[in-house]
Amino acid sequence: MNVLQVRDLVKRHGRKESLVRAVDGVDLDVPAGQMLAVMGPSGCGKSTLLHLMGGLERPTGGQVWLAGERIDTVGERALARLRRRSVGFVFQSFHLVEELTAAENVELPVLLAGGSPRAARRRAQYLLDQVGLDHRARHLPWKLSGGERQRVAVARALANEPLVVLADEPTGNLDTAATNEVLRLFAELRAMGQTLVLVTHDGRVAATADRLISMRDGAFVEDTWLAGHTGHTGRFDGLFAMGD
Amino acid sequence: MQDAILAMLAKEPSHGYDLGLRLRRALGPLGGSMNAGQVYVTLARLEKAGLVVHERSEESPARPDRKVYALTEAGHERVTAWLGEVNRPKPDLVEFHLKLAAASASRLADPVELVDTQRRELLRRLAEAQRAVLAEPEGSTGGLLLEGIALRLQADLRWLEACERVWSRAGQESGDA
Numbered sequence: 001m002n003v004l005q006v007r008d009l010v011k012r013h014g015r016k017e018s019l020v021r022a023v024d025g026v027d028l029d030v031p032a033g034q035m036l037a038v039m040g041p042s043g044c045g046k047s048t049l050l051h052l053m054g055g056l057e058r059p060t061g062g063q064v065w066l067a068g069e070r071i072d073t074v075g076e077r078a079l080a081r082l083r084r085r086s087v088g089f090v091f092q093s094f095h096l097v098e099e100l101t102a103a104e105n106v107e108l109p110v111l112l113a114g115g116s117p118r119a120a121r122r123r124a125q126y127l128l129d130q131v132g133l134d135h136r137a138r139h140l141p142w143k144l145s146g147g148e149r150q151r152v153a154v155a156r157a158l159a160n161e162p163l164v165v166l167a168d169e170p171t172g173n174l175d176t177a178a179t180n181e182v183l184r185l186f187a188e189l190r191a192m193g194q195t196l197v198l199v200t201h202d203g204r205v206a207a208t209a210d211r212l213i214s215m216r217d218g219a220f221v222e223d224t225w226l227a228g229h230t231g232h233t234g235r236f237d238g239l240f241a242m243g244d
Numbered sequence: 245m246q247d248a249i250l251a252m253l254a255k256e257p258s259h260g261y262d263l264g265l266r267l268r269r270a271l272g273p274l275g276g277s278m279n280a281g282q283v284y285v286t287l288a289r290l291e292k293a294g295l296v297v298h299e300r301s302e303e304s305p306a307r308p309d310r311k312v313y314a315l316t317e318a319g320h321e322r323v324t325a326w327l328g329e330v331n332r333p334k335p336d337l338v339e340f341h342l343k344l345a346a347a348s349a350s351r352l353a354d355p356v357e358l359v360d361t362q363r364r365e366l367l368r369r370l371a372e373a374q375r376a377v378l379a380e381p382e383g384s385t386g387g388l389l390l391e392g393i394a395l396r397l398q399a400d401l402r403w404l405e406a407c408e409r410v411w412s413r414a415g416q417e418s419g420d421a
Contacts, residue, residue: 041405176395184378203401204394207371208378224364226371 002065003164003195004030004053009062011048011218022048023059024218030164035186035196037209045218046199047168053197054087054166055079067163084113088157090167090198094149096141102152103128103137109159120159127155131185147178154185158194165189167198171205183208245286247326247339250295250315251346254323257314259301260284270345271338287313295319327353330365337403344411355411363404370397 011023022045030036038046051057053064055071064072071082089095096105103124110120128134131151141149150170157165170186171179179202187208190196198205206212207226214222252258252266264283268275290296296319298311315323327347340362347353373394380387 041409176391180377180391181382183374184382187378201405203367203370203398204374207367207374207394212367222360224367226367 001032001067002029003032003034003067004028004197005063005065006049006053007063007065009049009052009064010060011045011052011057012060021045021218023052025062026218026220028213028220030195030197032163032195033190033193034211035190035209036198036211036213037206038197038199038213038215039201039203039206040199040215041201044215046215049215050166050168050197050199054089055083056089084109085160086163088159088162088165090150090153090157090165090170092169092172094141094153094173096149096153096156098141101138101140102133102144102148102155105141105152106155106159109156113160115160123159124155127158128152130158130188131155145178146174147181150174150178150182151185154182154189158189164195164197167196169200169202170198171200171202179204245282246290247323248342248346249283249286250290250319250323251326251343251350251352253296253313253315254320254346254350254352257299257312259310259312260287263287263313266349267342270342274338290319295322323350324352327358330361341407344407348411348414354415356408356415359404359408359411363401363408366397366401366404370394370401373397 006026006028009023009026009028010021013020013022024045026049038049040046048057052059052072053066055064055066059072062072063070066082066086069082071079074082096102097108100108103121106124106127107117107120110123111117115123125134125137128137131154133148133151133155136144136148136152141152144152150173154165154170157167167186171182174182183205186196186198190210196209198209200206209226212222212224212226213220214224248267248270249263252263258266260283264278264280267283268278271278287296287298291298291313295316296313297316298313301310301312323346327343344355344358347358348355373390377387377390377394380390
């Protein structure tokens with residue numbers, strides 16, 4: 001089953017001379033359980049595509065289907081409800097509420113979706129444990145490292161058991177070690193069957209996906225399957241990379 | 245070096261002197277480190293191998309170097325093979341750069357396509373290395389070497405992005421002209 005379906009999707013900004021085709025006729029199917037990376041230089045339209053798929057922006061043309069339901073034509077309130085319940089967002093700059101603790105940040109989406117405080121607390125406890133931060137539950141975001149903050153943000157994205165997690169440059173503000181923390185977490189989510197779409201310009205992030213789409217000037221130029229997660233050959237010809 | 249010279253001859257027969265100039269231009273600031281005699285030594289080797297032949301040029305008798313080199317059939321085949329092969333397992337930055345320049349000048353291959361092919365290969369290797377990094381326990385020293393490999397491949401990929409940007413612009417400009 002496809003969690004996400006996109007048909008002839010178009011998003012334009014501006015008019016006449018300043019017209020920008022941010023997304024220019026894109027078709028895409030994302031089956032359940034797939035980890036998909038969309039890669040391309042800045043300005044290629046990949047973030048806009050992610051926003052359109054998550055209902056954060058409305059397309060100029062085309063269709064977006066989320067679990068068989070068309071979301072580009074629904075009203076604002078229905079769209080907001082869909083976003084809350086079915087989509088989890090992860091952003092480059094974390095977007096945590098600075099005044100709330102890690103646990104409260106994760107509880108928030110459950111409460112907003114109508115869950116009881118008790119259910120929210122339980123869910124947050126479970127998820128923070130999952131991302132390895134149960135010992136940080138009562139910390140405010142500024143007391144956490146970048147990698148920890150992003151892990152809290154991932155826990156928050158998972159709060160309402162979304163159909164899909166959409167991540168926009170999730171490691172863009174992280175150093176190498178923190179990048180690995182977050183990528184490990186994504187690998188675990190993937191192993192649990194969570195559908196994930198991430199846009200990135202970092203080859204290391206893209207390389208951990210099942211499938212990699214390259215985007216240029218609002219369109220897909222390549223769609224490749226990366227090797228399965230079944231281990232490696234142990235040869236690592238990358239050891240002798242360029243410049244030796 | 246051999247392949248780059250062959251690829252330049254694919255565009256048109258040239259004097260050794262002109263080949264040296266074109267190589268230096270393609271290498272940019274790094275061209276200064278090239279030894280002028282290298283071109284002639286390489287040409288002599290290529291001729292021995294039957295990949296190029298020379299003729300004496302009559303038009304400029306005053307010049308010390310009057311040999312005009314041209315590709316043989318075998319030389320042509322070798323250029324085509326070189327442009328088409330993916331650089332592995334030990335791609336060389338300078339060689340790849342010259343390959344793109346030569347592909348563009350000779351119009352035997354599209355530099356942007358060569359970049360794409362190379363990127364696919366690097367991504368495949370990066371996927372392998374990065375997954376192995378993630379398979380190591382967090383904070384272990386065992387993963388450090390793998391991480392170094394992954395980071396270097398990442399740097400190579402970023403350079404390919406720059407290659408793509410510049411060569412696709414160059415392609416557009418020459419297409420418009």
